[in-house]
Amino acid sequence: MKKILLLSTGGTIASSASDEGLIPSLNSNHLLSIIGPMSDCEITCEDIMCLDSSNMQPEEWITIASRINDVYINELYDGIVITHGTDTMAYTASALSFLLTNISIPVIVTGSQLPLQHPLSDGIDNIKLAILGGCEESLKGVFIAFNRKIILGSRAVKVRTTNFDAFESINHDEIAIVNGKGLQINHSLLNKPVKPYYFYNELNTSVLLIKLIPGMNPAILDLLMNNNYKGIVVEAFGAGGINFIRRDLIAQLEKMVSYGISVVVCSQCLYENSDFSIYQTGQKVLQHGVIQALDMTSEACVTKLMWALAQSNKPEDVKLMFETNYAQEISLTSKE
Numbered sequence: 001m002k003k004i005l006l007l008s009t010g011g012t013i014a015s016s017a018s019d020e021g022l023i024p025s026l027n028s029n030h031l032l033s034i035i036g037p038m039s040d041c042e043i044t045c046e047d048i049m050c051l052d053s054s055n056m057q058p059e060e061w062i063t064i065a066s067r068i069n070d071v072y073i074n075e076l077y078d079g080i081v082i083t084h085g086t087d088t089m090a091y092t093a094s095a096l097s098f099l100l101t102n103i104s105i106p107v108i109v110t111g112s113q114l115p116l117q118h119p120l121s122d123g124i125d126n127i128k129l130a131i132l133g134g135c136e137e138s139l140k141g142v143f144i145a146f147n148r149k150i151i152l153g154s155r156a157v158k159v160r161t162t163n164f165d166a167f168e169s170i171n172h173d174e175i176a177i178v179n180g181k182g183l184q185i186n187h188s189l190l191n192k193p194v195k196p197y198y199f200y201n202e203l204n205t206s207v208l209l210i211k212l213i214p215g216m217n218p219a220i221l222d223l224l225m226n227n228n229y230k231g232i233v234v235e236a237f238g239a240g241g242i243n244f245i246r247r248d249l250i251a252q253l254e255k256m257v258s259y260g261i262s263v264v265v266c267s268q269c270l271y272e273n274s275d276f277s278i279y280q281t282g283q284k285v286l287q288h289g290v291i292q293a294l295d296m297t298s299e300a301c302v303t304k305l306m307w308a309l310a311q312s313n314k315p316e317d318v319k320l321m322f323e324t325n326y327a328q329e330i331s332l333t334s335k336e
C-alpha cells in the first residue's frame, strides 16, 4: 500500500464563499472527505498554510520545501501531494524544483479553478490525478497535475484564468495524460536523477522581472541598483531584441552587470527558445555578460535566479548555474 502525504496550502480548491469573495477555509481532511476513498493508498493529511496563492511568496516556498525535506529524508511517504492556489502555482512548482534538487519521489502540486465544494468542481479529478501520480515510483521530481495532464513543475505556466485547462507545459511535452486507457506516462521524458539529492533552504528575493515595452526609459533600472537588487530577468522582444537607439537599454544592462547584478534575458514569447546570437540587437547584450535563458519560462528564470543568488552573488557563478540543467527546466545542447 503506497503512503501519500496530502499537504494543503489554500487556494480556490479549498475556498468557500464569504462577504468579501472566495477565501481559503477548508483543511486537508475536509478536502479528502469530499474526494472520497482512494484504493491502494493510505493518505495522511496535513495543513501547512491556508492562503490565496497571490499571497504566497518565497518565504512560503521555503516553508513548503522544508516540510517536504523533513518527511523525505525520514522516508515517511512514497509521494507528496500539495493542494495550492492556481495563480502562483507555477512559481511554487518551479521554486520547489530547485529547492529539492534530485528528489526521487513524486511531489505533485494541484488545485482547481472551481472550489471543491462546488458540485461541478474540477478539483476532484485534479486531486485524484495528483494522488495517483504520487503513487507512481517512476515520477521523480516536482510536477503539476491539472486537467488530466501531469507536467513538469519547472515548465509550467498558468495560461488561462477560468478555463479548466489552466496550465501548459512550455517547450516540453507533457509527462503524462489521462485518456480512455487510464494514466499514460511518457517514460521517455522522465528524469532519472543520478546526482545526489540536495535540499536548499534559502532564496535571495532581491530579484525583479521586467517586460520590455517600446520606449521604456532605461533610467528606471537605476532604481534597482540604488535598492541593492542582485538579479533581474528581462523579457526581451521576440528571439532576443533589446533597444539601443535613442533609449540605450543595452548600455544600461551593461552598467548593471558591471555593478555585479546578474542579468538574465528571456523572451516575451511563450513558446520556443530565445537566441540572442541571431540579431545585432541581441549579440550586443551577449558581449556584456548577460545570461541567456534559452527556452526557460519566466517563472523558472525568476525562481532559478533567486535560488542561484542564494548560493553566490557572483554573476559568473550565476551564469554557470544558468548553463546547467537542474530540473529539466532548460534545453541545452552540450553541458547538462
Ligand code: ASP
Pocket: 010, 011, 012, 013, 051, 052, 053, 054, 084, 085, 086, 087, 088, 111, 112, 113
Ligand atoms: N486566487 C486563487 C489562488 O491562487 C486562484 C485559484 O486557486 O485558482 O489562490
